[in-house]
Amino acid sequence: MAGISADFFDGRSSRRRQVTIAVKDGKVTVSGDGMAFEVPVAEVKISARMSGMPRRLEFPGGAAAVVHDNEAVDRAFAVAVRKTLAHRLESHAGIVVAALILTIALCWSGYQYGVPWAAREAAMRLPANLESSIAEEGLKALDELLFRPSTLNARHRAALAQTFAALRDASGLPVSVRLELRDGKLIGANALALPGGIVVVTDPLARLLGDEDQIAAVLAHELGHIQHRHSLRYILQDSIVALAAMAIYGDASAVAGIAATVPTALVHARYSQGFEREADEYAYELLRKTGRSPRALGLALSALEAGAENGGESNARDKSDAEGGGVNDTGKRPRARDFGYLSTHPSTRERVQAAEAAAR
Amino acid sequence: MYENPPSAAASAPPEAAKRNHEFKFTGDAAEYFGIWIVNLFLSIITLGIYSAWAKVRKKRYFYGHTWVAESNFEYHGNPVAILKGRIIAFAALVIYLGSGYYSQQLALGILLVLSLLAPWLIARSMAFNAINSSYRQIRFHFKASYQDVFMAIWPLILFVCVLYFMPQFKPEQTRMPSAQEWATLFLPTVIAMLAYPYVVGSIKRLHISHSAYGAAPLTFSAGIGQFYKLYLAALGIAIVGILALALAIFVLAMIPVVGWLAIPFAYIFFGALLMGYLRARVTNLTFNSTALDGHVALASTMSPMRLSKIYFVNLLVIVFTLGLMIPWAAVRVARYRAEVLALESATDLEAFLAQAGREVGATGEEMGEFFDVDLSL
Ligand SMILES: [Zn+2]
Numbered sequence: 001m002a003g004i005s006a007d008f009f010d011g012r013s014s015r016r017r018q019v020t021i022a023v024k025d026g027k028v029t030v031s032g033d034g035m036a037f038e039v040p041v042a043e044v045k046i047s048a049r050m051s052g053m054p055r056r057l058e059f060p061g062g063a064a065a066v067v068h069d070n071e072a073v074d075r076a077f078a079v080a081v082r083k084t085l086a087h088r089l090e091s092h093a094g095i096v097v098a099a100l101i102l103t104i105a106l107c108w109s110g111y112q113y114g115v116p117w118a119a120r121e122a123a124m125r126l127p128a129n130l131e132s133s134i135a136e137e138g139l140k141a142l143d144e145l146l147f148r149p150s151t152l153n154a155r156h157r158a159a160l161a162q163t164f165a166a167l168r169d170a171s172g173l174p175v176s177v178r179l180e181l182r183d184g185k186l187i188g189a190n191a192l193a194l195p196g197g198i199v200v201v202t203d204p205l206a207r208l209l210g211d212e213d214q215i216a217a218v219l220a221h222e223l224g225h226i227q228h229r230h231s232l233r234y235i236l237q238d239s240i241v242a243l244a245a246m247a248i249y250g251d252a253s254a255v256a257g258i259a260a261t262v263p264t265a266l267v268h269a270r271y272s273q274g275f276e277r278e279a280d281e282y283a284y285e286l287l288r289k290t291g292r293s294p295r296a297l298g299l300a301l302s303a304l305e306a307g308a309e310n311g312g313e314s315n316a317r318d319k320s321d322a323e324g325g326g327v328n329d330t331g332k333r334p335r336a337r338d339f340g341y342l343s344t345h346p347s348t349r350e351r352v353q354a355a356e357a358a359a360r
Numbered sequence: 361m362y363e364n365p366p367s368a369a370a371s372a373p374p375e376a377a378k379r380n381h382e383f384k385f386t387g388d389a390a391e392y393f394g395i396w397i398v399n400l401f402l403s404i405i406t407l408g409i410y411s412a413w414a415k416v417r418k419k420r421y422f423y424g425h426t427w428v429a430e431s432n433f434e435y436h437g438n439p440v441a442i443l444k445g446r447i448i449a450f451a452a453l454v455i456y457l458g459s460g461y462y463s464q465q466l467a468l469g470i471l472l473v474l475s476l477l478a479p480w481l482i483a484r485s486m487a488f489n490a491i492n493s494s495y496r497q498i499r500f501h502f503k504a505s506y507q508d509v510f511m512a513i514w515p516l517i518l519f520v521c522v523l524y525f526m527p528q529f530k531p532e533q534t535r536m537p538s539a540q541e542w543a544t545l546f547l548p549t550v551i552a553m554l555a556y557p558y559v560v561g562s563i564k565r566l567h568i569s570h571s572a573y574g575a576a577p578l579t580f581s582a583g584i585g586q587f588y589k590l591y592l593a594a595l596g597i598a599i600v601g602i603l604a605l606a607l608a609i610f611v612l613a614m615i616p617v618v619g620w621l622a623i624p625f626a627y628i629f630f631g632a633l634l635m636g637y638l639r640a641r642v643t644n645l646t647f648n649s650t651a652l653d654g655h656v657a658l659a660s661t662m663s664p665m666r667l668s669k670i671y672f673v674n675l676l677v678i679v680f681t682l683g684l685m686i687p688w689a690a691v692r693v694a695r696y697r698a699e700v701l702a703l704e705s706a707t708d709l710e711a712f713l714a715q716a717g718r719e720v721g722a723t724g725e726e727m728g729e730f731f732d733v734d735l736s737l
C-alpha cells in the first residue's frame with residue numbers, strides 16, 4: 001500500500017517536516033526528511049474528522065502528523081464510525097435539511113407553546129409570598145412617582161371596597177389581595193394589578209364607570225391577572241426568550257447579537273395578548289359566579305374607549321407589569337389608538353365581541 | 361519510541377527566505393452551515409448541554425481553517441470544561457436576575473461580588489483558551505495573576521462599586537434635582553465612558569503581553585493613549601452619525617410608507633458603520649502592535665469601510681432570514697479578517713519557527729486540574 005504524505009511536527013519545535021506514513025501489521029511507520037520511526041497503531045490518537053480540515057495523528061511523546069487526505073486516514077486506520085459521527089451528520093445533505101426543518105419547528109413550537117407552558121408551570125410552583133414584597137415596593141415607588149391620594153368621597157370608596165371584597169371572596173383568592181384607590185392624573189383612567197395581589201384603580205376610572213357591574217368587570221379582569229400570576233410569568237417568559245436568543249444568536253457574533261433583540265420585542269407583545277385574553281376569560285367566570293353578566297366587561301371597555309376618545313385625559317390602559325415605577329407614558333397625553341393598549345392588546349371591539357359571546 | 365534527528369538546526373534550511381506570510385481562511389459557508397445547524401439542533405434537544413460540544417466544533421472549524429505559512433491552527437478545548445464554565449455562568453446569571461426581582465440593592469451586591477471574582481475568572485479563561493490553542497503542534501500559554509487582571513479592569517469594578525454605594529436617588533416631580541443629585545445620577549455613566557478605552561486597551565495588552573507561543577513570548581507595543589485616540593475619533597463619527605441619522609429619519613418620516621420602511625435600514629446602516637469602524641481600527645492597532653519574540657510581527661490592514669460594508673450586508677441578511685444566514689455571515693467576517701492579516705518575519709520564518717517554537721511543559725494549573733473554565737461565551 002502506498003504511504004500517506006503528511007506534515008510532521010515533533011512537538012518540541014515548530015519545524016515542519018514532510019514525511020510519509022504507512023500502516024502495516026498493526027504498526028505505523030513514519031519516514032522522511034532524515035527521520036524514521038515506528039509505533040503500534042493502538043498508541044496513535046486520531047483527531048475527530050471535521051469538514052475538509054486536515055487530520056491530526058498524535059504520537060506518544062507529543063509529536064503529531066498532519067494529514068490532508070481524510071479518506072486515506074479513515075481507510076488506513078479503519079477509524080471507527082463513532083469517531084466520525086459528528087462529521088457524518090454535519091456533511092450529510094439530508095441530515096442538514098432535516099436538522100434545519102426540525103430546528104425551525106422546535107423554535108416555533110417552543111415560542112408558541114413551550115415558553116408559555118414552562119413559565120406557567122414555574123410560576124405556579126413558586127411560593128406565593130415571593131411576589132408580595134415586590135407589590136409593596138412597587139406601590140411605594142408608584143406613590144412617589146405619580147400617584148396622589150384618592151379624592152373619591154367616602155361612600156364611593158366604601159362601595160368599591162365592598163364590590164372588590166365580594167369578588168375576591170368569590171374568586172377564592174386570599175384576603176391579602178387588596179384594592180388601593182389612587183388619583184393618578186398622568187395615567188388617566190387606569191387599573192393595574194401589581195404582582196403579589198394589589199389592585200390599583202384610579203379615580204378617573206372609578207368616575208367614568210358609574211355602573212357597579214362595569215367596575216366589577218374591570219376588577220375581575222385585574223384579579224385574573226393576579227390569579228394567573230401574569231407579572232411573574234412575564235418575567236419568566238422574557239428571561240427564557242432572552243436566554244434562548246442569547247444561546248442561538250450570541251454564539252455567532254456581536255453583529256447577530258443586535259439582530260437578536262428584534263424577536264424578543266415581538267414575542268413580548270404577542271404574549272401580552274394571550275394574558276389579556278386569559279384575564280378576560282377569568283373575568284367572565286367570576287362575573288357569572290357573582291350573578292353578573294360577562295357583557296359588563298364589554299360595556300366597560302366600550303365606555304373606557306369612548307371616554308378616552310372624548311377626553312384624551314383618560315387613557316384606557318391597564319398594566320400588569322411588575323417593574324415598580326414602570327408606567328412609562330407619563331407626561332404624554334395619548335389618544336386611545338396611539339400607544340401600547342391597542343398594539344399590545346386584542347382590539348377593544350374583539351374583546352367586546354368576546355364578552356358578548358360569553359354572555360350568551 | 362522514535363528517534364528525533366540529532367540536530368534540527370543542522371538540517372538544510374527551507375528555501376523560503378525572508379518574506380511576508382499571509383493568513384488565509386479556507387472555511388466555506390455551505391459547509392459551516394451544516395455544522396452550525398446540527399450544533400443548534402443538538403443543543404436544543406439536549407436543553408443546551410450539547411452547546412459545549414458545539415462550541416468546540418465551531419472553534420475547531422474556525423481555527424482549523426485558518427492557515428499561515430502552510431500550517432493551520434488547532435483548537436483542543438475539552439467540552440466538559442466548557443460545560444462547567446457555562447453552568448457557572450448560567451447559575452450566576454439566574455442568581456443575579458432572580459435577586460433583581462427581590463431588590464435592586466441585593467442584585468447590585470451580587471454583581472459586586474461577581475466583579476471582584478472577575479479578574480480571577482478572566483485569568484483562568486484566557487489561560488484555558490491559550491493552552492488549548494496550538495500551531496504546528498506547539499501550544500500557546502497565558503499566565504497572569506489576579507493583580508495583573510485587576511489592574512486592567514479596575515474601572516469596571518469601580519463602576520459597580522459606585523452603583524452599589526451611591527445613595528438611592530428617585531426623581532420627584534415637584535422640584536428640580538440638586539446639583540449633587542445630578543452628579544450622582546451621571547457619575548456611573550461618566551466613569552464608564554471615560555474608562556472604556558482604557559479597559560479595552562489594557563485587556564488587549566494583558567492578553568497579548570502575558571501570552572507565549574511555546575517558549576517564545578508575545579509582546580505588545582501599543583500604549584493606552586492610542587486606544588483613547590481611536591475611541592475619540594469614533595465618538596466624533598458617532599456624533600456626526602447621530603445627527604445625520606436624526607435628519608434622515610426626519611426626512612424619511614415625511615415620505616409615507618416607503619420612507620417609513622426605510623427607517624430601520626438607516627438604523628442598521630448607522631450601527632454597521634460605527635461598529636465596522638471601531639472593530640477595524642481596534643483590530644489593526646492590536647495586531648500591528650503584536651510581535652513574537654521580537655522577530656516576527658503581525659500586520660493587519662483592515663479597512664473600516666470594507667468591514668462596515670460587510671457588517672451592513674450581514675445584518676440585513678441575518679434579519680431577513682431570521683438568523684439562518686448567521687453561518688454565512690460568520691464565514692464572511694473570518695475570511696476578511698484573515699485576508700488582511702500577515703506575518704512579517706525579519707529573517708527566514710521556517711528557520712525562526714524551528715528555533716523559537718520550543719514547547720514548554722504545561723503546568724498543572726494550566727491543565728486545569730483544579731478548576732477548568734472557559735467563560736468566553
Ligand atoms: Zn389586563
